[in-house]
Amino acid sequence: MEVYHVTKSDTCRFDGLGDRPVDALGGKTPLEAAATPNLDKIATMAECGMAHTLGRGLRPGSDTSHLAIFGYDPEKYYCGRGPIEVSGLGMELKDGDVALRGNMGTVDDDLLIKDRRAGRIRDVSPFTKLIDGMEVDGVTFIVHPGTAHRAGVIMRGTGLSSKITEADPHEPGRPVETVLPKDDTPEAKKTADVLNKFLREAYKVLKDADANKERVQNGELPANFLLVRGAGQYSALPKFIDKWGFDACCIAGGGLYKGIGTFLGMEIIDVPGANALPDSDIEAKFKAATAQLGRHDFVFVHVKATDSLGEDGDYTGKKEFIEKADKAIAHLVDLPDDALLIVTADHTTPCELMAHSGDPVPIMLRGKGVRTDNVTAFGERSCARGGLGFIRGVDIMPQVLNLMGRLHLIGA
């Protein structure tokens, strides 16, 4: 679920909010079944519709759909998950960098995986700092810690390519994968070769590190191998403020969403208790969002658990979490009219499928100038009868500019 405020605008995005009818909920979706008096009040004041975030018949990932909703056509701007993830760690990218995300895992002497997360290690910074800045064949490796067992890697040098496979075999007991080029270019071959060399040299450094000796003495698994995946090659893209003219901030618990905010040059507002889990303090997030209204033109709030609960197939949990979210946004009902409020989702995550699907998501826009319609409930099927009709994700920002009177005139 996602909320935006624009000039002053508040945009709220509920991840994976959309769903399909659930028999056990009386044929309603979790959103329809949930008691959402506040969302419904806003819907009554809003123009509602449905969004196909990537386009009809396409099944969106969370990264591509967020780019689309922010008005960045993923066909043009999406360069893989790695660059977005490392952005979320505050790592600065340069044109041509290849970025990867990864886990610090545990391997044995034959490089067989013992644990993909080094026993769910809570902080990998003692290890990443040992290999951060290493150079192999003229390529510099920048390695920063992520949350828990996670890390971000940037390869910086000339003639690199992201067309490479991953090192992570995704299953304990299997050997670390040798990274291979995915095409015949010398760039892909070089990148794979240099990365393989680096991962093995880093392993030598890590396995003998004091910090790992300490872990083993404490009966913990050593963090001795960097299992990388999701290579993407960064190509500079316009910042949100340059593309749309809105100074934006991002309030999110999940790393990916902070990453997207950073990637687009938004200020990241950290909110204590915002952890992207069902027990996240979303009330604090929405309060923080409202507090930013005077300071930023565009406030993006991301709520994650709607998606995770859909992926767990937990329709009751999803419904109850939506009810919690509805309470947390109660004060947005009284948002002044000069703020544009947008509530939508990045994609549908049907409990039935326990995965993302290509079904459209509800969207509503509330603020000065919107053509309110007959929709009185925020839901998948009610919004399908809304005045906005069916729109693509990349059409949302132009819609915002339109309501703000900022659209460029075509012709005369």
Add this chain to the structure above:
Amino acid sequence: MEVYHVTKSDTCRFDGLGDRPVDALGGKTPLEAAATPNLDKIATMAECGMAHTLGRGLRPGSDTSHLAIFGYDPEKYYCGRGPIEVSGLGMELKDGDVALRGNMGTVDDDLLIKDRRAGRIRDVSPFTKLIDGMEVDGVTFIVHPGTAHRAGVIMRGTGLSSKITEADPHEPGRPVETVLPKDDTPEAKKTADVLNKFLREAYKVLKDADANKERVQNGELPANFLLVRGAGQYSALPKFIDKWGFDACCIAGGGLYKGIGTFLGMEIIDVPGANALPDSDIEAKFKAATAQLGRHDFVFVHVKATDSLGEDGDYTGKKEFIEKADKAIAHLVDLPDDALLIVTADHTTPCELMAHSGDPVPIMLRGKGVRTDNVTAFGERSCARGGLGFIRGVDIMPQVLNLMGRLHLIGA
């Protein structure tokens, strides 16, 4: 009218089902005026919408619209009517073949048309076999009989083109047309030249054939000239199962629709009494379709007469035929939920125009996971308020994959 079942899916396509309001029907369309309790029950359980099979503002042919509904963009995959028609005759095409359809007609010694259908001859196989396999300038002509006076022709050789005019002047009393190249390429010139030579050599063979002497003795017109048209150059396209992963079958009375099924690699199920006419045994077709549900992932049923009656301007006949079709699909109301049922049309054939038009057609999807809407009648105007909104023909198959949980994830 068309019905599909997918995994197990049943797709029903009513050709030219769509119409415009008819004054004599109280301002209703034939579909709206018809008593269709079964279609309406299905609509109540379905997600409804409108389809522009080729796109808004485009007026579909039956061949192009079927390709689009099966997810083959006609811009990319349509190569003329000839290849589809000869596929329907069971003729196998190779990359680069030029295929034509045609009539066996009667000409006099000056090659003036006496009858375009050789007195509506019922079987041309005694004649096609005399010229099947002839070779002219290195090009082989494969000629098979079609239904009644019809035949299919494949030209196989190097350097051919389908950019040629037709031999059929479409009017008795006029001379056979000399086939001309439509562009300046040597391929088009060669194809026209070789085809003209073949048609005249074939004429020599046919006019002296014993079977024609016999016809003349019986007071019948001889079948002595092959009036070809609709040249198209085949270029191999992916089979339906390879493109979508569904093993499909096709139940249709009309040759074109069997041709499209064959063209896309579907199994053709012949149903006695299915003749593409208003008296077609469509009940038998739909029973046969249901019987295929365990054997195929995707069952395509085509009903033709809705279109023909529209082309006749016979709104009463169209309305009554729709009522007959509604009875024939009664058992589909109780189709198990794991079957996805799609009911739609390939295009609109307004009785007012007596021709295809660019108006959208109603579509409904019924099965597990669909977001049912408020539509309780299957009609042009009721479905326009459905939850599916307005979709293009090529978006239908992705919609099916989405409901089946088979769409490829874009991003992560």
